[in-house]
Amino acid sequence: MSSENARTVLAAKRPASPMLGVVVVEGLVDAIVSGRFLPGESLPPEGPLSEEFGVSRTVIRESVKRVEEKGLLTVARGRGTVVRPMTAWNPLDRAVLTSLIKHDETLGTLDELSTVRAQLESVMAAEAARLRNDGQLEALDAAMDRMRETVDDEAAFRAADVVFHETVMELSGNRLASSIARILMDRAQESSRYHGVDVPGAFTLTLREHEAVHAAITGGDPERAREAMTSHILESWQRRRLPNRAGRSPS
Known part of the structure; x- marks a missing residue:
C-alpha cells in the first residue's frame, strides 16, 4: 500500500x-x-x-x-x-437555557430566571445568617471589601460581585440550591441582554444592596438577609433591563 x-x-x-x-x-x-x-x-x-x-x-x-x-x-x-x-424540556441544561434566553423576544425568560435566582439565593442568605461562624465571616468580609475597592472598575467590580454571591452560597451549606443558582447565574452572565444598560450610579446602588446583605448575615438576622438578597437581585435586574425587542418596556 x-x-x-x-x-x-x-x-x-x-x-x-x-x-x-x-x-x-x-x-x-x-x-x-x-x-x-x-x-x-x-x-x-x-x-x-x-x-x-x-x-x-x-x-x-x-x-x-x-x-x-x-x-x-x-x-x-x-x-x-x-x-x-x-x-418536557430540561430548562437547566446549558444549551437549552442559553437558547431560551437567546430566542425570547420579551425577555420573559430572564425575568423568570431572575425571580427563581432571587428565591434560591434569598434562602441561602438566610441560612448563611443562621449558620455563619467567625471563620466563614472573614471570607464574606473580604468579598465585601473587594467590592468596595473596585466600585470604580467595571470589570473588577463585576468579578467581585460574583465572588460575593458565591461566598454567601458557600456559607449557606445548601449544595443543591447553590448548584442550581450557579447554573442560572452562569447562563445569564453569558447573555449581553442580561447585563442590559447600567443607570448612572448603578454600581454604587449595587454596592449598597450588597452591604445590606452583608450586614444582615454578619448580624445573624436570617429574615433581614432573605429580604435584602431578594430585593437586591430583583431590583438590580429591573434597573438594567432593556425594553424587549418589540420596543415595550417591562411592566
Missing part, C-alpha cells in the same frame, strides 16, 4: 471531532427552541440533516440522542423523531 493510500485509510478511520457533535446539538436545540421545528412535528431524516450540517449520519444520530436526553425529542413509532412540548 502506498503512503498516499495509507494516509487516506487512516483519515477515513479517524473519529469525527467531538466539536462537530457539539455544533450539531446546539444547532438542533436552537432550531427547536426558535420554533423552526414545532412540538409534535418530526425531525427531517438523517440524510437531509447530514447534508444541512455537513457531518456524517453517525454524528447526526449521536447528536439527536443528546438532544433527546435534554427532553426536546422523543422517538414515536411510525413517525420517527418527534419534538416534545416545552414542558
